[in-house]
Amino acid sequence: MKSTMLTLNDIKTGQTVVIKNIMDVGIATQAMRMGIAIGESVTCIARVPAGPTVIQKGGMELAIGEGLCCQIEVAFE
Amino acid sequence: MNSMTQDPYVCSSGTSCCGPTEEIPIDISETIVLAGNPNVGKSVVFNALTGLYTNVSNFPGTTVDIPKGMLSDKRLLKDTPGVYGLSKFSEEEFVAEKAILAADKVINVVSALSLERDLFLTQHIIDFQKPMIVVLNQMDEAKGQGLEIDVAQLQKYLGVPVIPTVAITGEGIDKILPALANACPGNPMPDCPDVEQLKQLEENPVKRLHIYGLRRQYVNGLSQRVLSKGVASANFSLSRLMGKLFLNPLVGVISGAIAMFALYQIVGIWIAGDLVNITEKTIMLGYVVPAIQTVVGAVFPKNTAIYTILAGEFGVLTMSLQYIFGVLFPLIVGFYVYISILEDCGYLPRIAVLSDGLLSKIGLNGRAVIPIILGFGCVTMATVSTRVLATQRERTIASTILAITIPCSAQIAVIIALMALAGGFKAWLVYCTILFVVLLVLGTLLNKLLPGKSTSLMLDLPPMRLPSIKNIARKSWVRTMVFLKEAAPLFIIGSLLVSITQVTGLLTASEHLLAPITVNLLHLPAQTASIFIMGMVRRDFGAAGLYMLANQMTASQILTALVTITLFVPCIASFTVIWKERGITESSIVLAGSWLIAFVVGGIVAHLVGGSGIL
Numbered sequence: 253m254k255s256t257m258l259t260l261n262d263i264k265t266g267q268t269v270v271i272k273n274i275m276d277v278g279i280a281t282q283a284m285r286m287g288i289a290i291g292e293s294v295t296c297i298a299r300v301p302a303g304p305t306v307i308q309k310g311g312m313e314l315a316i317g318e319g320l321c322c323q324i325e326v327a328f329e
Numbered sequence: 330m331n332s333m334t335q336d337p338y339v340c341s342s343g344t345s346c347c348g349p350t351e352e353i354p355i356d357i358s359e360t361i362v363l364a365g366n367p368n369v370g371k372s373v374v375f376n377a378l379t380g381l382y383t384n385v386s387n388f389p390g391t392t393v394d395i396p397k398g399m400l401s402d403k404r405l406l407k408d409t410p411g412v413y414g415l416s417k418f419s420e421e422e423f424v425a426e427k428a429i430l431a432a433d434k435v436i437n438v439v440s441a442l443s444l445e446r447d448l449f450l451t452q453h454i455i456d457f458q459k460p461m462i463v464v465l466n467q468m469d470e471a472k473g474q475g476l477e478i479d480v481a482q483l484q485k486y487l488g489v490p491v492i493p494t495v496a497i498t499g500e501g502i503d504k505i506l507p508a509l510a511n512a513c514p515g516n517p518m519p520d521c522p523d524v525e526q527l528k529q530l531e532e533n534p535v536k537r538l539h540i541y542g543l544r545r546q547y548v549n550g551l552s553q554r555v556l557s558k559g560v561a562s563a564n565f566s567l568s569r570l571m572g573k574l575f576l577n578p579l580v581g582v583i584s585g586a587i588a589m590f591a592l593y594q595i596v597g598i599w600i601a602g603d604l605v606n607i608t609e610k611t612i613m614l615g616y617v618v619p620a621i622q623t624v625v626g627a628v629f630p631k632n633t634a635i636y637t638i639l640a641g642e643f644g645v646l647t648m649s650l651q652y653i654f655g656v657l658f659p660l661i662v663g664f665y666v667y668i669s670i671l672e673d674c675g676y677l678p679r680i681a682v683l684s685d686g687l688l689s690k691i692g693l694n695g696r697a698v699i700p701i702i703l704g705f706g707c708v709t710m711a712t713v714s715t716r717v718l719a720t721q722r723e724r725t726i727a728s729t730i731l732a733i734t735i736p737c738s739a740q741i742a743v744i745i746a747l748m749a750l751a752g753g754f755k756a757w758l759v760y761c762t763i764l765f766v767v768l769l770v771l772g773t774l775l776n777k778l779l780p781g782k783s784t785s786l787m788l789d790l791p792p793m794r795l796p797s798i799k800n801i802a803r804k805s806w807v808r809t810m811v812f813l814k815e816a817a818p819l820f821i822i823g824s825l826l827v828s829i830t831q832v833t834g835l836l837t838a839s840e841h842l843l844a845p846i847t848v849n850l851l852h853l854p855a856q857t858a859s860i861f862i863m864g865m866v867r868r869d870f871g872a873a874g875l876y877m878l879a880n881q882m883t884a885s886q887i888l889t890a891l892v893t894i895t896l897f898v899p900c901i902a903s904f905t906v907i908w909k910e911r912g913i914t915e916s917s918i919v920l921a922g923s924w925l926i927a928f929v930v931g932g933i934v935a936h937l938v939g940g941s942g943i944l
Contacts, residue, residue, distance in 0.1 A: 298576035303686030317786030
């Protein structure tokens with residue numbers, strides 16, 4: 253299942269986005285526990301080419317793999 | 330599952346993974362469980378409370394089993410793997426949830442650095458109405474980041490005692506156990522259903538997500554009310570900057586190369602060359618071995634079988650001592666100190682992020698870098714740690730790769746010494762490239778052939794910090810001792826077996842029997858057959874045996890033999906663990922596969938490298 257919307261895979265280092273939708277319930281649940289929920293804004297602090305996106309929220313830095321990022325739909329504020 | 334509930338210090342294969350064994354008395358008055366998110370200092374708190382050693386590291390996901398220790402009054406303290414909630418998403422979470430729900434009291438360690446994130450688990454435990462206290466750890470680092478937490482307010486909102494600590498320096502630790510007397514179930518979130526109903530609702534994935542949403546919202550509000558942000562210190566900004574820097578692929582490749590070269594220079598040249606020259610040649614061969622031979626020779630004449638077994642070329646007394654203390658000991662210490670430094674400063678999780686792209690090509694994700702790096706320490710321990718991986722599929726891939734392509738520290742120790750004889754850096758380059766290619770091909774094949782789908786990375790990155798010398802010294806020392814305790818008996822049994830085959834003529838017979846493979850296919854001296862026999866007893870033992878034959882071999886022969894011995898059968902201890910973890914069918918396939926791959930790749934190396942003259 254691939255999103256046609258903007259996803260975490262499409263953002264660049266330094267950009268801040270709001271999470272709009274997480275397509276998989278299991279992933280949404282896991283992310284929710286770590287504080288990554290729909291409506292929250294996160295900042296991309298690093299992008300590994302053909303690899304994970306690292307986002308920052310508060311004091312937390314979280315690396316999310318490509319396969320997960322494409323499930324997380326985002327939008328610019 | 331059964332193994333999870335055992336004392337983790339003694340794996341059932343008889344190998345001890347992380348620390349001393351402690352007898353747990355049967356009459357326990359109370360079970361107290363430490364719970365918390367990954368990397369919040371739970372293990373440090375556990376150590377401070379029980380005095381036992383657990384593997385304290387700056388890498389989320391290194392506690393796989395449940396360490397236990399006794400407190401006063403027959404109270405049992407259990408540590409658990411770090412989790413973000415009670416939700417069974419992985420085996421680790423399953424284990425943690427089970428332990429937490431079975432506890433009489435819970436000590437929830439919360440990091441002051443990530444209060445908002447951590448409070449989700451705290452509230453989850455509160456909603457399940459477990460009597461608990463909260464240990465608010467890393468208060469010093471929080472101050473450095475300019476974070477101010479109103480502890481009294483937090484205590485009021487949660488309804489459970491909150492103890493601020495700096496576990497690493499011991500500050501506040503003495504207040505934890507007294508506070509346990511006041512442990513209580515706390516204040517559930519507004520409109521929280523009763524415990525049984527809540528547990529049932531959380532069994533349903535969609536309802537669970539809804540409840541998690543409410544809980545997340547509640548604790549976010551709570552955190553906002555108790556947390557105020559000031560100005561961060563320069564140190565913290567530096568740590569952040571370093572953390573970001575090491576996520577840059579270019580910096581990653583350069584720092585990785587520097588790290589590899591430093592390892593080669595320190596462990597390979599200084600320790601394996603200069604230091605081992607003293608410990609092995611001067612001390613062991615100069616004094617200890619001749620002394621043993623004189624004593625044994627005085628009782629048993631030199632040409633008897635008993636003399637050969639005890640003090641001969643592969644003698645139980647002579648060779649075991651010479652290799653364990655002369656060669657392995659200095660190298661193992663060096664290797665562990667080095668790895669502990671990388672681990673403690675937070676460099677390893679960054680490697681996990683950078684390697685995620687590559688690892689996802691072979692059906693793993695960045696998290697698998699933990700077992701793979703641990704594998705360079707001890708494959709047996711690493712195979713157990715594949716439990717941190719989310720699916721059976723990933724565990725199968727990781728265990729197979731570990732068993733076949735990753736040389737363990739004992740083996741590396743000897744390989745480093747041999748590489749110096751085989752042409753140094755160039756030989757290393759060829760050796761690493763070959764292993765890397767085998768790893769990629771094997772992983773890609775497994776990823777294609779195995780049914781199902783692997784999971785993607787979601788990894789929390791701890792801040793970079795200066796490694797603590799105390800931490801590193803303790804960790805390296807305990808790991809070395811554990812290794813020696815595990816390895817020494819197997820080493821002695823191994824040399825006994827080899828001596829017996831030598832005395833009975835079996836070793837010579839095996840050399841003839843295996844000659845088609847060793848001489849014709851691999852272009853090695855016939856005696857290397859005995860190395861492969863020894864390699865079956867213990868992986869590094871084979872490499873150690875090779876060390877003895879090295880002066881009769883050319884550089885390309887040494888390289889061929891090293892590649893073959895690395896890919897060859899994992900040691901008995903790690904095979905036992907693979908059998909236990911993955912079942913008899915899978916472990917047999919791994920075993921047969923390692924023979925096939927070792928000889929096929931070895932043959933290719935012999936023909937290509939031997940013919941090309943690049944060494």
